Amino acid sequence: xxxxxxxxxxxxxxxxxxxxxxxxxxxxxxxxxxxxxxxxxxxxxxxxxxxxxxxxxxxxxxxxxxxxxxxxxxxxxxxxxxxxxxxxxxxxxxxxxxxxxxxxxxxxxxxxxxxxxxxxxxxxxxxxxxxxxxxxxxxxxxxxxxxxxxxxxxxxxxxxxxxxxxxxxxxxxxxxxxxxxxxxxxxxxxxxxxxxxxxxxxxxxxxxxxxxxxxxxxxxxxxxxxxxxxxxxxxxxxxxxxxxxxxxxxxxxxxxxxxxxxxxxxxxxxxxxxxxxxxxxxxxxxxxxxxxxxxxxxxxxxxxxxxxxxxxxxxxxxxxxxxxxxxxxxx
Amino acid sequence: xxxxxxxxxxxxxxxxxxxxxxxxxxxxxxxxxxxxxxxxxxxxxxxxxxxxxxxxxxxxxxxxxxxxxxxxxxxxxxxxxxxxxxxxxxxxxxxxxxxxxxxxxxxxxxxxxxxxxxxxxxxxxxxxxxxxxxxxxxxxxxxxxxxxxxxxxxxxxxxxxxxxxxxxxxxxxxxxxxxxxxxxxxxxxxxxxxxxxxxxxxxxxxxxxxxxxxxxxxxxxxxxxxxxxxxxxxxxxxxxxxxxxxxxxxxxxxxxxxxxxxxxxxxxxxxxxxxxxxxxxxxxxxxxxxxxxxxxxxxxxxxxxxxxxxxxxxxxxxxxxxxxxxxxxxxxxxxxxxxxxxxxxxxxxxxxxxxxxxxxxxxxxxxxxxxxxxxxxxxxxxxxxxxxxxxxxxxxxxxxxxxxxxxxxxxxxxxxxxxxxxxxxxxxxxxxxxxxxxxxxxxxxxxxxxxxxxxxxxxxxxxxxxxxxxxxxxxxxxxxxxxxxxxxxxxxxxxxxxxxxxxxxxxxx
Numbered sequence: 076x077x078x079x080x081x082x083x084x085x086x087x088x089x090x091x092x093x094x095x096x097x098x099x100x101x102x103x104x105x106x107x108x109x110x111x112x113x114x115x116x117x118x119x120x121x122x123x124x125x126x127x128x129x130x131x132x133x134x135x136x137x138x139x140x141x142x143x144x145x146x147x148x149x150x151x152x153x154x155x156x157x158x159x160x161x162x163x164x165x166x167x168x169x170x171x172x173x174x175x176x177x178x179x180x181x182x183x184x185x186x187x188x189x190x191x192x193x194x195x196x197x198x199x200x201x202x203x204x205x206x207x208x209x210x211x212x213x214x215x216x217x218x219x220x221x222x223x224x225x226x227x228x229x230x231x232x233x234x235x236x237x238x239x240x241x242x243x244x245x246x247x248x249x250x251x252x253x254x255x256x257x258x259x260x261x262x263x264x265x266x267x268x269x270x271x272x273x274x275x276x277x278x279x280x281x282x283x284x285x286x287x288x289x290x291x292x293x294x295x296x297x298x299x300x301x302x303x304x305x306x307x308x309x310x311x312x313x314x315x316x317x318x319x320x321x322x323x324x325x326x327x328x329x330x331x332x333x334x335x336x337x338x339x340x341x342x343x344x345x346x347x348x349x350x351x352x353x354x355x356x357x358x359x360x361x362x363x364x365x366x367x368x369x370x371x372x373x374x375x376x377x378x379x380x381x382x383x384x385x386x387x388x389x390x391x392x393x394x395x396x397x398x399x400x401x402x403x404x405x406x
Numbered sequence: 407x408x409x410x411x412x413x414x415x416x417x418x419x420x421x422x423x424x425x426x427x428x429x430x431x432x433x434x435x436x437x438x439x440x441x442x443x444x445x446x447x448x449x450x451x452x453x454x455x456x457x458x459x460x461x462x463x464x465x466x467x468x469x470x471x472x473x474x475x476x477x478x479x480x481x482x483x484x485x486x487x488x489x490x491x492x493x494x495x496x497x498x499x500x501x502x503x504x505x506x507x508x509x510x511x512x513x514x515x516x517x518x519x520x521x522x523x524x525x526x527x528x529x530x531x532x533x534x535x536x537x538x539x540x541x542x543x544x545x546x547x548x549x550x551x552x553x554x555x556x557x558x559x560x561x562x563x564x565x566x567x568x569x570x571x572x573x574x575x576x577x578x579x580x581x582x583x584x585x586x587x588x589x590x591x592x593x594x595x596x597x598x599x600x601x602x603x604x605x606x607x608x609x610x611x612x613x614x615x616x617x618x619x620x621x622x623x624x625x626x627x628x629x630x631x632x633x634x635x636x637x638x639x640x641x642x643x644x645x646x647x648x649x650x651x652x653x654x655x656x657x658x659x660x661x662x663x664x665x666x667x668x669x670x671x672x673x674x675x676x677x678x679x680x681x682x683x684x685x686x687x688x689x690x691x692x693x694x695x696x697x698x699x700x701x702x703x704x705x706x707x708x709x710x711x712x713x714x715x716x717x718x719x720x721x722x723x724x725x726x727x728x729x730x731x732x733x734x735x736x737x738x739x740x741x742x743x744x745x746x747x748x749x750x751x752x753x754x755x756x757x758x759x760x761x762x763x764x765x766x767x768x769x770x771x772x773x774x775x776x777x778x779x780x781x782x783x784x785x786x787x788x789x790x791x792x793x794x795x796x797x798x799x800x801x802x803x804x805x806x807x808x809x810x811x812x813x814x815x816x817x818x819x820x821x822x823x824x825x826x827x828x829x830x831x832x833x834x835x836x837x838x839x840x841x842x843x844x845x846x847x848x849x850x851x852x853x854x855x856x857x858x859x860x861x862x863x864x865x866x867x868x869x870x871x872x873x874x875x876x877x878x879x880x881x882x883x884x885x886x887x888x889x890x891x892x893x894x895x896x897x898x899x900x901x902x903x904x905x906x907x908x909x910x911x912x913x914x915x
Contacts, residue, residue: 087787088805273772283760290755292741292770
C-alpha cells in the first residue's frame with residue numbers, strides 16, 4: 076500500500092482540554108455571573124444577605140427546570156413554545172382536581188400527568204404528522220391556554236392544602252428551598268443524560284444532521300418524541316411548584332415563561348440551530364437571568380421594563396455565541 | 407439561416423476552448439472543447455460522471471472554469487453569474503424544470519426581463535399578451551394567465567422553451583428533457599426542437615437515450631472521465647461506434663483479484679415493488695460475493711437499496727436474510743438485522759459534519775461501547791481507531807471534525823462506522839463517486855478484503871470499470887425493473903451499456 080513510515084496510530088485528541096475549558100462559553104458565563112453579583116451588592120445594601128439570596132433563587136428555579144428539558148429539545152433541532160401554556164393547563168387541571176377533593180400526591184400527579192400528555196401531543200404532531208415544531212407549538216400554545224381560559228373564565232382556584240404549598244414555599248434546610256434542591260437534582264440528572272449517555276449522544280447527532288443520524292440507524296422520531304414528553308413533564312413539574320408558591324390558579328399564570336426559558340437555553344450556549352450546547356451553560360445562564368431580574372427588582376425597576384430587558388437579552392444572546400465562535404476560531 | 411444544414415460551414419454560435427475545471431480531489435473537466443452551430447442539435451453523450459453536468463454549469467455561469475475560454479458569436483465572454491449567461495444568450499432547460507410554481511406562466515416567461523411601461527412598472531397587460539403570443543406560436547395549448555403549478559412536467563418544459571424564446575436565447579441547453587415525459591409528450595418536444603432549429607437556435611441536447619439522439623441530433627460529442635473523446639455527425643456514426651467511444655477506455659487502475667470463496671445465499675429479495683420507483687425486483691447475494699447493480703441514473707437502483715435498508719416501505723415482495731423473512735421498517739431495524747447502507751450523498755446522509763470522527767464511527771455501535779446506556783469514551787476511541795486504521799484513514803486525530811476531511815476520507819469514516827457494527831450485508835451506493843484516485847483504490851481493495859472475510863457486498867455503481875472490475879455478478883436495471891442478471895466472466899462493457907440504455911442487439915451490432 077503506502078509508505079509504512081506514514082502509518083501511525085491516530086491520537087484521541089490534539090487540543091489541550093484545559094485550554095479549551097478556559098476558552099469555553101461556560102467560563103465566560105461564570106465571569107458575567109460574578110460581575111453581576113458584585114454590581115448587585117454595590118447597587119443595594121439588602122442584596123448580600125442569606126434570605127435575599129434565597130429569594131433570588133425563586134426568580135429562576137421554575138423556568139430553569141423547563142430550560143433543562145428545553146435545552147435537549149433545542150439541541151435536537153426542535154423547539155417548544157407551548158411550555159407556559161402547558162403550565163396554565165396543568166395548573167387549571169390541578170385546580171379542578173382540588174374541587175373534587177384531591178390531596179397533595181394526587182395534585183402533583185395531575186400536574187405532571189397533564190404536562191406529559193401535552194408534551195406527547197406536541198411530540199405526536201411533530202414526529203407523527205411531520206409538522207414543523209415552531210408552528211405546532213405556536214398552535215398548542217393558544218390551544219392549551221385557551222382550554223384553561225374556558226375552564227376558569229375570570230375565576231381563580233384557591234385553597235390548596237398546606238402540604239401542597241410547601242412544595243413551592245418550603246425550605247429543606249435553613250434558607251435552602253425545596254425548589255432549589257429539586258432544580259439542582261434535576262440539573263445533575265439532565266447533565267448525566269445529555270453528556271454521559273447514549274441517549275444524549277444521539278440527541279447531538281440528530282441536531283447536527285438528522286438525515287445522517289437516521290441513515291446511521293438512530294431512531295430519530297422516537298427520540299424527538301421522548302424529548303417533547305420530557306419538556307412537557309418539566310413544564311408540569313414547574314406548574315406544580317408555581318401553583319404551590321402562588322397558592323392560586325389563574326388562566327394567565329406563567330405568561331412569558333417560554334421566552335425566559337428559551338433565553339436561558341440560548342444564553343447558556345445552546346445553538347439555536349441545534350447540535351451544540353451544555354447543561355452547565357444552561358444552569359449558569361439561569362443563575363444570570365435570576366441575578367439580573369432580582370437586581371432590577373431591588374432597584375425598583377417596573378415589570379414592563381423587565382420584559383423589555385428579557386426581549387433584548389434574547390436577541391443579544393442569539394447574536395453573541397455566533398460572534399464568540401467567530402472570535403474563538405481566530406484565536 | 408435558410409442554408410442551415412448540418413454540413414454548412416457557418417461559424418459556430420458558441421465555442422468552448424480548452425475548458426478545465428477541478429474540484430478538491432477530482433478533475434471534472436480536462437481541456438474540453440465544444441462548438442454549437444445555429445440551427446443544429448448537438449448531442450452531448452457520456453456516462454454518469456463524465457463531466458456533462460459540470461460543463462452545463464460552466465456554460466450557464468454557475469461554475470467558473472479554471473482554464474479555457476468561452477466565445478459567443480466569436481467574442482470572448484466571461485460568465486461570472488447565471489444572469490450574465492442569460493444575458494449572453496445562453497439558457498438551459500433542466501430535467502426538473504427550474505421555474506416558480508406559485509407564479510403565473512406569463513410571469514415565469516418574463517421573470518427578470520418583464521416589459522415595463524413609462525413609469526418603469528411592469529406592463530402586465532403587455533406581458534400577458536406577449537407571453538400568450540409566444541406560446542401560441544409554439545402551438546402550445548397553455549393559458550399564460552394560470553399558475554405554473556397547474557401544469558404537468560411536459561407543459562412546464564414548454565414554458566421553459568417559451569422563456570428561452572422570449573429572452574432571445576441563441577443557445578438552448580436541454581439537460582435530459584425527456585426523462586420525466588410520456589412518449590406522446592416526447593413527440594411534442596421533438597416538434598418544438600424542430601421549431602427552435604428553424605428559428606436558428608443552437609441546441610445542446612443531453613440524453614442517455616440513443617433512440618432520441620439518433621432521432622433529433624445533427625452532431626454529437628462524447629465525454630469520458632472529463633475529457634472529450636470523440637465528435638462528429640450523428641448520421642455518419644453507428645450506435646456501436648458511439649458506445650465504443652463512451653466505454654473504450656484504458657483500464658486506469660488495477661482492481662484487486664476476486665478470490666473469495668462464495669457460499670450460500672445470505673440476502674434474497676423476491677418481487678420487491680414500490681408504487682412509483684420500482685417493480686418486481688428480485689435478486690440474491692451470496693456469502694463472500696460482490697453483487698454489482700448497473701443502470702442509468704433514475705433506473706431505480708438506489709431506491710431498491712433504500713427500501714432494503716428500511717428507509718422507504720415497499721408495496722410488495724419479500725426479503726429473506728439467512729433464511730428468515732425480514733421487513734425492516736426503519737434503518738435501525740435493518741442495522742439490527744445486519745444490513746447496512748453506505749449512501750451516495752455522503753455529505754448529507756453519510757457523515758454527521760460538526761461531529762468528530764470517533765463519534766461518527768461509534769454512533770450505530772453505542773450499544774456495544776456503552777455500559778447500561780452510559781458512554782465509555784475509551785471504548786469508543788478504541789473502536790474508532792480499530793476500524794479507521796483498517797481503512798488507512800488520513801486524519802490528525804480521532805477528534806477531528808469530519809467536515810475537515812476530504813471526500814475519500816469521509817467515505818472511509820462512513821464505511822468504518824458500518825464495519826464496526828459487524829454487518830452481514832453491506833450495501834455501497836456509488837462508493838467512489840467524487841473521490842480521488844488514491845481513496846478509490848483503497849475502497850476497492852477494502853471491498854475485496856470484506857468479501858474475503860465472508861461479508862456479502864451489494865455495490866450500486868454507474869461506473870463501468872468499477873462494476874466490471876469488482877463484481878462477481880451484475881444486475882442490470884432499467885426504468886425500475888431488473889433487465890438481466892449476468893455472471894461477470896468475459897463480460898463486454900458494450901453489453902451492459904446496451905442493456906441499461908435499452909438498445910437492441912442487432913441494431914447496435
